Amino acid sequence: MGFHTFPVERADDLDDVSRYASLSVDELVFALDPDPEATVADLGSGVGFYTDDVAPFVGRLHAVDVQPAMHEVYRERGVPANVELVTAGVDDLPFADDEIDTAFSTMTYHEFHSEEALAEVARVLRPDGRLVLADWTATGEGARGPPVDERFSTTDVVGHLESHGLTVERADDRPETFLITARA
Template identity: 60%
Template sequence: MGFHTFPVERADALEDPSRYRYCSREELVAALALDGSETVADLGSGTGFYTDDVAPFAGSVYAVDVQSEMHDAYREKGVPANVQTVTAAVDDLPFGDGELDAAFSTMTHHEYASEAAFAELRRVLASGARLVTVDWSATGIGEDGPPTDERYALEDAAYALETAGFEVVAGSERPETYRLVASA
């Protein structure tokens, strides 16, 4: 599957509260299992829709996106004090070994999925750190999100993370998406 990004000219669509039908704030925060002191990265943060939801429950959050224009839209909206924007690809993160206590990806796994990205995530996540992935499922009907041939099945995403050295803690398939929780 080829690398692509969400169109910047459609950034306003990322602020649509109906996105919570695919992943609620409560589901995401619970899966991350934060105590309020952690350093967390939002992978493919876009305009910070889910970053803003996680920020009150973490010590500091990196909003990571490959498109600096998405950070511009986020800054326009207002970035919480404990959030720092980072322009980087997931396969080349500017963090030290084991620097992150948790990371999450909401509807962006299909945009960065590669052996290099998973190896990089394993490098920057501390031992025992959680990686929570919610993404469009290849088994979904495709009424929203990318075409089904650009998506991954839960089993394939889990296998790729296990191959990179993660332990899959939980996984669930839903009508259009899947949720995967892994530990570094």
């Protein structure tokens, strides 16, 4: 993982609906452009805050998190029937080549970014598969989210993705966050 992972003892903070100010459900679902038969991976799913929002729109959803304790909290709260909990780092995904139609990450890219993680994402996405990344931007003030020095700029993330063979379709830099969509 990157700089750190989110502390499990603060898992309740991940259910704070004020998170929608940074990324709304409509905005995420629009960016994902989901197919009801799609196999999707939520990279850094935590306790399933956004996973639950996406699940009704897809066939199968893998909630990937490196911390088993996050899955325990999610399990206690109730996991949708089409969601499978997967304990793994993004740098070592347990999926076959080209298995995932769409992958997304909400506010966790700064935690898992590495050459290995990006290579894994590129490996598991099917040809023309979609990747959606929303995270805190390095150009933000840092009033919410991780410290600014742990963030990436939109320009840097676009470069990371392109260096791994992904084609960036859209890169929006907002006051505190970015939203990027790319294709394998």
